[in-house]
Amino acid sequence: MPRSSSHPFLPTGxxxxxxxxxxxxxxxxxNLHRSTLAHRRVKCLPQRNTQLYLRNLLAQFRHSFVNSLRTLP
Structure with missing residues (x-):
């Protein structure tokens, strides 16, 4: 039995x-392993999906940027 899993000299708590x-x-x-796998899966997506994703991301960013400009005095 590995020493790390059992600590006979430590109290129960x-x-x-x-x-x-x-x-x-x-x-x-x-979880880290899962997210890396997911990231690899995203990388392997066909080119068209990547372009769509980037376009949507850019549109979202532009939208939030314009909104933040509007709220400025």
Whole structure:
């Protein structure tokens, strides 16, 4: 049994806390992996989808930029 998972010299609360930290760390690693996979999937999209996506992004940015200019005194 690995020493990191069992802490015989720590009180129960600390042992639970250590276990929880390990779980959280693992979950964040898994989420990071998932997002990297999603990013790769986006990269592999056909050219047309990428162009549409960029055009929409630009339109959104322009819209919010013009709105922020309007709210200026």
């Amino acid at each position: 600390s042992r639970l806390l250590a276990q929880r930290c390990q779980d959280l760390h693992h979950r964040s690693r898994v």
